[in-house]
Amino acid sequence: MKSRDAVIALGALAQESRLEVFRLLVRRGPRGITPSELSDKLSIPAATISFHLKELSNAGLITSRREGRSIIYSADYDRMQELLGFLMENCCADNGGKC
Numbered sequence: 001m002k003s004r005d006a007v008i009a010l011g012a013l014a015q016e017s018r019l020e021v022f023r024l025l026v027r028r029g030p031r032g033i034t035p036s037e038l039s040d041k042l043s044i045p046a047a048t049i050s051f052h053l054k055e056l057s058n059a060g061l062i063t064s065r066r067e068g069r070s071i072i073y074s075a076d077y078d079r080m081q082e083l084l085g086f087l088m089e090n091c092c093a094d095n096g097g098k099c
Helices: 003-013 016-028 035-042 046-058 077-088
Strands: 062-067 070-075
Touching: 003 016, 003 046, 003 077, 016 035, 016 046, 016 070, 035 046, 035 070, 046 062
Parallel strands: none
Antiparallel strands: 062 070
């Protein structure tokens, strides 16, 4: 992952409600959740949920798919792993690799 991509992803997560949405999507797993379910579970207005989903999607942290008339959102686990890998890639490098 490039530094610029990491900054965009971390920026998307640097807002309390978006972080809460993302963490719920991570817990939900690949089956995902609809925006209306997210709104109900988190007590966040639907318009605000839509804004947060757009930001997380633009950062590449979530994916969406259509099931019938519904759009289902899920965490993008590969992208999440890339971000974690980027953050950890030089872990303890200045300490001889000993953390």
